[in-house]
Each structure stands twice: as C-alpha cells, then as structure tokens.
Amino acid sequence: MISSLSGVVRHVGLGSAVVEVSGFGMLVQATPQTLSNLHVGRDAVVHTAMVVREESMTLFGFGDPDEREVFETLLSVAGIGPRLALAILAVHTPEDVRVAASSGDAKAFTRVPGVGPKGAQRIVLELAGKLVPTGTAGRPAAAAGPAWKAQVLEALTGLGWSEKDAVKAVDSSAEAMPEIVAGGDVGEILRAVLRDLGRGAARTGR
DSSP states (O other), rough: OEEEEEEEEEEEEESSEEETTTTTTEEEEEHHHHHOOOOOEEEEEEEEEEEEEETEEEEEEEESSSHHHHHHHHHSSOOOHHHHHHHHHHHHHHHHHHHHHHHHHHHHHHTTTOOOHHHHHHHHHHHHHTOOOOOOOOOOHOOOOSSSHHHHHHHHHHOOOOOHHHHHHHHHHHHHHHEEEEEEEHHHHHHHHHHHHHHHHHTOOO
C-alpha cells in the first residue's frame, strides 16, 4: 500500500498530477484544492490512498492525512466509489463532511454533482458515528461567493495564473456561460475558464 509520495512535481492537470519518485512518475488523482498546492518543478509531499480494482490500480492524492481518512470513510458507503468520494471533497472540506455527517445534514451532500436527495440521506445514515467533527473551521466559501468559485480560483493560481488574472477570467467566463456556472461542477467550470484563457492567449500571442 502506498500511503504517501515525496518527490518533484512534474505535471499538474485539471484532475491529476504526476510526482516523480526515484525516477518513476506517479500519477495521482486529486481535488482542485490539493492540485492548487502543487507546483511543477517543486518538491511536494502527497498523502495517498490506493484503490485496487480488477482492471486497475489508481492512486488518489490528498493534502493531509485527515482528507485521506475522510475519503476512505466515504468509500465505505454503499454506492460511493472513489470518483464520487473525490467529488464530495472537491465541494466540502473534510471538516464540512464530518459536521454534515454528524448533524444529519443530508442537504449538504446534494450540493455535490451526482448526489440526489435519496443518495444524500443514505450517506448521512451510513456515516453516522463514523465521522466526528474535530472542531477546526471549514472554509468560508459562502461568504466569498459560490462554493465553486474559491476552488476554481485556487486551481488557477496553482497552475500559474496571478490572482488578479484568475478572478478576471472566472468572472468573465461566468458572465459568458451562465448555464455552465449554474451547474456548480468545479471541473467543468475550470475547463471552461481554461479554454477562455487559452483563446485569450492565442489572440494576444502570449
């Protein structure tokens, strides 16, 4: 079992990164928050969980052991696979998940794309007693705007854009593509913003 990777970041994509360890490039799937803290050419430590299937072995990366623990606990819920568990952690901090599970807040999980009311209720029921709040504060996303906005901005700055350019690009894309923004899918919104940034760079010759 690979529980962590320590090495040089060689690539950061929309949903994954490559960390070079002893000459081997290790591909890890991760949330935008985790990816935003990885920078190409820099050393990094990524906590990991390996999910083994009959046809594949996939590494999932996390910024800290607590995030990994919540991910692994989510996998114990019927109907939640690694992709959905990662999507939950893309929308909620580990502490948010703990609080929602312990307080029976099923509505919090319906904010995750792909989770309906029945699925959210099942998550709450199966997580009851498994996750306990640690007392650390969750991120103040509601005060800063839509839940997806802070995550997309983190990912963009992590990929090298300045905060000013990232905010401008996100606001411009949100205005031009309200139907995408309305869905609240962080990955889809991030891809749309990156496409706009790419077109802008091509026009200016950057």
